[in-house]
Amino acid sequence: MAEQPTEKFWKMIEDFDACMVTTRDGGKLRSRPMAPRVSRERSEILFITDRNSHKVDEVDADNQVACTFTSKNEYVAVSGTASVTQDRARIDEIWDAQVEAWMPQGKDSPDVAVLVIRPTQAEIWDVTSNKLTQAYEFAKAYLGDKPQPDTTENVKVRL
Template sequence: MSDEREKREKLVELMRDMPIAMMTTYGSEGPHSFPMARQEVEPSAELWFITARDTRHVRDIGVDPRVSLTFSSRDSWVAMTGRAEIVDDRAKLGELWNTFAEAWLPGGPDNPDAVLVRVDVESAEYWDTPGGKISSLLSFVKTKLTGDTFDAEHGTVRP
């Protein structure tokens, strides 16, 4: 198995427990960050989000499609960059719709204010501290005692 393939598989594994991202847009008012729920279960080079049409981030993407996404769990972190696009596709919206989206946008996928954000991922990085809290604590102690670096797995993936 290639190193690149192993890194992709590791990224997919880590993201299973990371449904919420902090998305940063770079519109005319400068960087703006906000939480967004990822809709697809399996991360790929294409990520989907449901949002309201009349929001600052939708306007920002219209000005500059570059976005950054950060995900985290208790002991792992993922950072991605890519290009976002606003997609007005009712069939895809219906396919991705869930009760979480309903809480933010009542009326279901037919709500005229509901729209999709598709992010085409250009690069991704992850950091993982396998073993959870105990392993992280032991690694921290080892770092303090020996001066070695903290034991965390790091990888960069380009789709």
């Protein structure tokens, strides 16, 4: 039985160490790399942040956000809404040594917060074919047998 798109989405993003988070800064879009933590139970993507950062102000002004996850063969684009919380239990849940390196003041600092993203939709591109199949597909497209190579699974997911 094929994996359901929603399950595939959550499984894929759990494997990423970083993603680009995009907010709206007035009339401009602004992206920055962040380290995601995934809560499948609550259908959320979580990030530790400084409550005094620009992204917190940007989310307060416009809660629409995007996250872009990329690796060698997998790509995920996420749209959703964001909020910021300083709930100590949420901070404890995702705090680890990597976060400590970025937030040396420690998890009990009053400046530590969690950026919570609730995805509403996603699009997945997963290069599923092996190198031999990819070469064959590119050759067929080059020779005019097909309009473009078929090497990637592309799925839109409503969350």
